[in-house]
Amino acid sequence: NAGVTQTPKFRILKIGQSMTLQCTQDMNHNYMYWYRQDPGMGLKLIYYSVGAGITDKGEVPNGYNVSRSTTEDFPLRLELAAPSQTSVYFCASSRESNQPQHFGDGTRLSIL
């Protein structure tokens, strides 16, 4: 099983550019999450989804958008990249909210 797959692994953007971080899972999990991890900090929840067609904001949603058209995919969109969005982004999924989360290996994003 592939688990949670994130693409790309690395990306450099210029200020004001846009991009989509892809996340897909093959475990038929209902819940999916996007986090960012800044150096020396824990994970901050950006958005999450409890199932296809349902999304909700986390702690730090400003500057990001998500969609959940299928159970498998949960892309994260940055519309106008800013230096403050330089971070490592992790996607995760779980079968239910009280079950352990499975994480992808992250996308390392630099905005210059």
Added chain:
Amino acid sequence: AQSVAQPEDQVNVAEGNPLTVKCTYSVSGNPYLFWYVQYPNRGLQFLLKYITGDNLVKGSYGFEAEFNKSQTSFHLKKPSALVSDSALYFCAVRYTNAGKSTFGDGTTLTVKP
């Protein structure tokens, strides 16, 4: 509101000695508690969880954790540390009826030979 604290940024132990990584949480209902480990350039990996039942929970790689409701703690322990246990450890809490978990800021464990 749910919150979790890991009071130590760094824990250093000698190989073969017992290790403890501390975690405390705020009380608002019945918590679900988790420990994850992160190796460099990788995502988090699940170690163990407490949902209900026995206060001592055993998990992967010889790790265990003790749920203490009166002290609102869920410390991660291992009787004998290995150099390969060196990594970043995260505690997370989720309360019933919450759709999401809150993670601590992480504790870097270094095991020296």
